[in-house]
Amino acid sequence: MSTDEQGRIRSWTLTPSQPRYEPPAGAVDAHCHVFGPMADFPFSAKAKYLPQDAGPDALFALRERLGFARNVIVQASCHGTDNRATLNGIAVSSGTCRGVAVVDPAIGDEELDALHAGGIRGVRFNFLKRLVDDAPKDKFLQVAQRIQRLGWHVVVYFEADILDEMKPFLAAIPTPIVIDHMGRPDVTHGPDGPDMTAFRALLDSRDDIWTKVTCPDRLDPAGEPYADFVRSVRPLVEAYPDRVLWGTDWPHPNMETRIPDDGRLVDVIPQIATTAALQHKLLVANPMRLYWPEEA
Numbered sequence: 001m002s003t004d005e006q007g008r009i010r011s012w013t014l015t016p017s018q019p020r021y022e023p024p025a026g027a028v029d030a031h032c033h034v035f036g037p038m039a040d041f042p043f044s045a046k047a048k049y050l051p052q053d054a055g056p057d058a059l060f061a062l063r064e065r066l067g068f069a070r071n072v073i074v075q076a077s078c079h080g081t082d083n084r085a086t087l088n089g090i091a092v093s094s095g096t097c098r099g100v101a102v103v104d105p106a107i108g109d110e111e112l113d114a115l116h117a118g119g120i121r122g123v124r125f126n127f128l129k130r131l132v133d134d135a136p137k138d139k140f141l142q143v144a145q146r147i148q149r150l151g152w153h154v155v156v157y158f159e160a161d162i163l164d165e166m167k168p169f170l171a172a173i174p175t176p177i178v179i180d181h182m183g184r185p186d187v188t189h190g191p192d193g194p195d196m197t198a199f200r201a202l203l204d205s206r207d208d209i210w211t212k213v214t215c216p217d218r219l220d221p222a223g224e225p226y227a228d229f230v231r232s233v234r235p236l237v238e239a240y241p242d243r244v245l246w247g248t249d250w251p252h253p254n255m256e257t258r259i260p261d262d263g264r265l266v267d268v269i270p271q272i273a274t275t276a277a278l279q280h281k282l283l284v285a286n287p288m289r290l291y292w293p294e295e296a
């Protein structure tokens with residue numbers, strides 16, 4: 001773990017390895033964040049972690065090393081509902097980034113329009129108690145209704161233990177839904193374990209629920225080579241090839257005690273998407289449809 005003199009934490013490696021796997025041309029890292037820089041974009045007073053700066057320059061250097069062409073920047077909880085750091089990352093990317101915002105439910109339509117002009121294509125509803133103070137489902141549903149006119153989707157982050165209680169809420173969302181990190185299943189029980197089975201039932205409940213097959217580092221307690229993650233997630237990619245997304249999750253918030261090697265995370269891709277066709281859907285066609293539909 002690396003903490004600076006201000007107590008700010010670094011949860012990412014400065015020396016990611018070169019992956020052995022080479023992503024297809026135009027590959028999209030569809031789940032990553034930017035932190036600050038704090039001098040320009042201060043963190044929220046309600047932030048549950050205080051990270052070191054991880055701005056667009058560092059993100060683009062990583063993307064170059066890993067062989068990706070585009071990023072989807074997801075607003076992280078440390079920036080609350082102030083999306084300026086995310087918008088800045090998109091603005092300096094020459095069209096190679098789009099984003100997902102976190103908004104105050106009282107946000108006005110003009111502000112939503114401005115987010116759209118700034119490259120935002122979805123809103124994130126975060127239900128992790130260790131990250132946010134409250135998650136008002138009724139207000140979130142109103143937001144979901146109001147973003148429909150923009151063609152956006154909703155990104156939802158929750159853990160497997162509340163999947164059941166999330167079902168009525170998810171069923172009421174009128175836009176496509178993307179579930180972060182598969183709703184954080186216990187992958188140690190394999191593809192037919194209770195969490196993976198329940199998650200597949202959720203995917204079967206609507207054909208516009210997508211998911212990010214991300215975060216072996218968070219989900220597989222055994223660590224590299226993430227064998228339980230691979231055996232649990234590969235069948236999911238094969239069963240729902242048009243509804244899966246992949247991302248690094250850089251700069252890996254809250255992973256300071258188990259910082260992953262981004263190169264090794266990329267090397268998981270061909271193990272969960274085992275053919276060139278599946279890899280192209282996962283890394284190019286699917287994220288382009290959701291985030292750059294005008295080019296897809």
Ligand SMILES: O=C(O)/C=C(\CC(=O)C(=O)O)C(=O)O
Pocket residue numbers: 033075076077078126131157180249252253254
């Ligand atoms: O980056 C992620 O997807 C996961 C996070 C952080 C997060 O979501 C946030 O801060 O908004 C986590 O599990 O701590």
